[in-house]
Amino acid sequence: MSLENKVALVTGASRGIGKAIAQQLVAAGAKVIGTATSENGAAAISEYLGDNGKGMALNVTDSEQVAEVLKAIEEQFGSIDILVNNAGITRDNLMMRMKEDEWDSVIETNLTAVFRLAKAVIRGMMKRREGRIINISSVVGTTGNPGQVNYCAAKAGLTGFTKSLAKEVAARGITVNCVAPGFIDTDMTKALTEEQKSAIFANIPAARLGAPEEVAAAVAFLASPGAAYITGETIHVNGGMAMI
Amino acid sequence: MSNIEERVKKIIIEQLGVKEEEVKAEASFENDLGADSLDTVELVMALEEEFETEIPDEEAEKIKTVQAAIDYVKAHSDD
Numbered sequence: 001m002s003l004e005n006k007v008a009l010v011t012g013a014s015r016g017i018g019k020a021i022a023q024q025l026v027a028a029g030a031k032v033i034g035t036a037t038s039e040n041g042a043a044a045i046s047e048y049l050g051d052n053g054k055g056m057a058l059n060v061t062d063s064e065q066v067a068e069v070l071k072a073i074e075e076q077f078g079s080i081d082i083l084v085n086n087a088g089i090t091r092d093n094l095m096m097r098m099k100e101d102e103w104d105s106v107i108e109t110n111l112t113a114v115f116r117l118a119k120a121v122i123r124g125m126m127k128r129r130e131g132r133i134i135n136i137s138s139v140v141g142t143t144g145n146p147g148q149v150n151y152c153a154a155k156a157g158l159t160g161f162t163k164s165l166a167k168e169v170a171a172r173g174i175t176v177n178c179v180a181p182g183f184i185d186t187d188m189t190k191a192l193t194e195e196q197k198s199a200i201f202a203n204i205p206a207a208r209l210g211a212p213e214e215v216a217a218a219v220a221f222l223a224s225p226g227a228a229y230i231t232g233e234t235i236h237v238n239g240g241m242a243m244i
Numbered sequence: 245m246s247n248i249e250e251r252v253k254k255i256i257i258e259q260l261g262v263k264e265e266e267v268k269a270e271a272s273f274e275n276d277l278g279a280d281s282l283d284t285v286e287l288v289m290a291l292e293e294e295f296e297t298e299i300p301d302e303e304a305e306k307i308k309t310v311q312a313a314i315d316y317v318k319a320h321s322d323d
């Protein structure tokens with residue numbers, strides 16, 4: 001198995017895409033630490049990971065908690081080889097109605113937290129001359145989407161972050177990439193009405209929502225030794241919705 | 245004291261892959277020893293490890309020459 005002896009941290013692994021990523025990394029042989037915002041969520045992650053890792057409670061917007069969790073991982077599992085920044089939220093509203101706290105919370109959770117976590121793992125990766133950072137962005141970060149100026153700004157921000165960090169650390173054997181999902185069947189898209197869904201399907205050549213596992217497969221590939229020469233890239237997983 | 249100097253120089257030689265005779269006190273990492281900014285960051289990391297200390301970012305930014313590295317370590321280590 002290609003990720004034997006590797007330690008992976010997946011944020012937001014309680015459900016949806018993050019859970020599928022954690023499961024596929026385990027299937028590839030990695031030890032996985034998955035996070036949720038609550039202790040209950042963390043316990044549920046521990047349960048599905050079994051002997052192959054552990055769930056931990058983490059709010060990615062809390063710097064102190066990030067430091068504590070990283071220390072605990074280091075002590076129990078060793079240095080992190082693979083960081084998957086998956087935790088993310090939406091707070092949709094038209095620009096005319098968007099509140100500053102809706103803007104701030106999305107930028108904090110989806111963008112600033114990625115800076116924070118990457119900063120916390122990069123030192124160890126530099127020393128080991130090896131590491132993978134994979135950020136879950138979104139197709140709408142490239143295409144834009146009405147009602148999501150905050151979310152699209154954060155996701156587009158991830159692309160610039162990813163490319164810049166990729167250039168900084170490429171010579172040290174560390175790759176930094178994005179996986180950009182289209183519409184995936186998770187809690188995030190459950191809120192859509194049937195009418196909204198059929199409107200969306202009209203723009204998706206594959207004519208269906210994607211499955212979390214189909215996003216996770218791209219993440220597992222980028223984490224694998226075979227992807228060592230791919231950096232600063234975005235893999236789009238969107239059923240043909242946008243070909244970029 | 246010379247012990248610190250030797251240890252610092254040894255780390256510089258290892259980290260930057262330079263020859264011992266190039267590591268003169270006044271030599272600048274970036275201008276004379278061919279280091280880029282990331283090499284310098286890693287050099288500071290290696291010094292932190294060797295001397296079991298943490299060098300704050302604002303101090304680390306001032307460590308640009310062999311002498312500055314030696315001076316910093318001398319001023320902050322107890323041995």
Ligand SMILES: NC(=O)c1ccc[n+]([C@@H]2O[C@H](COP(=O)([O-])OP(=O)(O)OC[C@H]3O[C@@H](n4cnc5c(N)ncnc54)[C@H](OP(=O)(O)O)[C@@H]3O)[C@@H](O)[C@H]2O)c1
Nearest residue numbers: 012013014016017036037059060087088138183184186188
């Ligand atoms: N679903 C899609 O169609 C789609 C499309 C494009 C991009 N994406 C991106 O893919 C990623 C995963 O999306 P998803 O659909 O799987 O989302 P989801 O089902 O809503 O799950 C979100 C995950 O993030 C965690 N989380 C939320 N806020 C957090 C915080 N402050 N600190 C730590 N963890 C936090 C949640 O933890 P709790 O369970 O504890 O709340 C949960 O595990 C996100 O970055 C999202 O933007 C999704």
